[in-house]
Amino acid sequence: MSYFIDIKYLNMVGHKLPLFKKKKSDLWNCRCIICGDSSTNKKKARGYFYRQKNDLYYKCHNCLASQHFGTFLKNFDSHTYQQYVFERYSQGENGPKAHKSAEKYMTFEQPVFKKKSKLDEVAVRLDMLPNDNEAVQYCLARNIPLAKFSHLYYIPSVKDIAKIAPQYNTIKTEEPRLLLPFYNEAGELTGVTMRGLRNEALRYIMIKICEDEPLIFGMNTIDKNEPITIVEGPIDSLFLPNSLACAGTSFGKLESLSLPKENITIVFDNQPRNTEVCKIVEKYIKLDYNVCIWPCSISEKDVNDMVSSGRNVQQIIQDNTYKGLMAQLKFTEWRNC
Numbered sequence: 001m002s003y004f005i006d007i008k009y010l011n012m013v014g015h016k017l018p019l020f021k022k023k024k025s026d027l028w029n030c031r032c033i034i035c036g037d038s039s040t041n042k043k044k045a046r047g048y049f050y051r052q053k054n055d056l057y058y059k060c061h062n063c064l065a066s067q068h069f070g071t072f073l074k075n076f077d078s079h080t081y082q083q084y085v086f087e088r089y090s091q092g093e094n095g096p097k098a099h100k101s102a103e104k105y106m107t108f109e110q111p112v113f114k115k116k117s118k119l120d121e122v123a124v125r126l127d128m129l130p131n132d133n134e135a136v137q138y139c140l141a142r143n144i145p146l147a148k149f150s151h152l153y154y155i156p157s158v159k160d161i162a163k164i165a166p167q168y169n170t171i172k173t174e175e176p177r178l179l180l181p182f183y184n185e186a187g188e189l190t191g192v193t194m195r196g197l198r199n200e201a202l203r204y205i206m207i208k209i210c211e212d213e214p215l216i217f218g219m220n221t222i223d224k225n226e227p228i229t230i231v232e233g234p235i236d237s238l239f240l241p242n243s244l245a246c247a248g249t250s251f252g253k254l255e256s257l258s259l260p261k262e263n264i265t266i267v268f269d270n271q272p273r274n275t276e277v278c279k280i281v282e283k284y285i286k287l288d289y290n291v292c293i294w295p296c297s298i299s300e301k302d303v304n305d306m307v308s309s310g311r312n313v314q315q316i317i318q319d320n321t322y323k324g325l326m327a328q329l330k331f332t333e334w335r336n337c
C-alpha cells in the first residue's frame with residue numbers, strides 16, 4: 001500500500017524534477033537535484049527512484065546520495081511532503097528507518113493505544129509488523145481498515161499470555177494468533193480474545209484479566225454522547241464508527257454500562273434460522289432498544305461479510321433500524337426470510 005502512495009507523490013512532483021521520466025516498471029530517472037548532476041553536460045541524469053519491497057528509494061550514481069523517497073521529498077518540496085506524511089501514516093503504515101524525521105508529523109495522528117501496554121511484553125501491534133506477517137495477512141484478507149491495525153496485536157505464541165494473566169498457565173499450545181484487546185473506559189486492559197489463524201478447532205480463546213469487569217470491546221474509544229452501535233463480534237465493530245462489541249450474544253453486559261438507551265442501536269448477526277439468536281433479538285425489541293433488522297435481500301451473516309461483499313453496511317444499518325411495534329413487525333418478516 002505504502003509503495004503506491006510513494007508513486008503517487010513521485011508523480012505529483014515529477015514535473016518539477018529536471019529530465020524526469022519513467023524508465024520502466026518500478027524505475028524512474030531524473031537529473032540529480034542534490035548534486036546538480038553534471039555542470040557541463042546538461043543531458044546527464046543519474047538520479048534514480050527504484051522500488052525496494054514496499055518502499056520507493058532514491059539513489060544518485062554521481063554523488064551516491066541514497067535515501068528513502070520520503071526523505072527526498074521532504075527536502076525537495078516540504079509542502080507536498082506534509083500531505084504525503086499525512087496520507088501515508090494515517091493509513092496505519094510504519095515509517096521506514098531511513099525516514100526518521102517524519103515522526104514529528106505523526107504525533108497528532110497517534111492511535112489511542114500508543115502508550116506502552118503490558119501486552120507489549122507478549123505481543124506486537126499489527127501496525128508495527130511487515131505485510132507478510134500471518135496476522136496482518138489475515139486482517140488484510142478480511143478487509144479490516146488499515147487505520148484499525150494499531151488497535152490489534154499479533155501474539156507469536158499463544159501460551160505466552162500466561163505471562164500477563166498467570167491463571168491461564170493451562171494454555172500449552174504455541175500457535176500464533178491475532179489478539180484483540182479489551183479495555184475499560186479508563187483504558188485499563190480488562191481482557192483479550194485471541195483468534196486462531198491456522199484453522200484451529202478453538203477459533204477464539206477468551207482471556208479475562210480483570211475479573212469484575214464486563215468484557216466489552218471498544219469501551220476506551222467510544223463517545224457516550226454520540227449514537228453507539230453495538231455488535232456481536234469485535235472484528236465487526238472495526239467497520240463501524242463509535243461502536244462496541246459484546247463478544248457474543250451476551251448483551252446483558254450492556255445493562256451494567258448505564259448507556260442512554262436512545263443512543264444505542266443493537267446490531268445482531270444476520271442469523272434468522274438460529275432460534276437462540278431470535279430469542280435475544282426479540283428480548284431487546286421488548287426492552288425497547290433500537291434494533292437493526294436486516295432485510296431479507298441480505299444473505300451475508302455478519303458485518304464483516306457484508307463489507308467484503310461491497311455493501312455499505314453503515315447505510316444499511318441506518319435504513320433498517322427500528323424499535324417498538326415496527327421492530328416487532330420487521331422481526332417477524334426477518335425470521336421468515
Ligand SMILES: [Zn+2]
Nearest residue numbers: 032035060063
Ligand atoms: Zn547526485
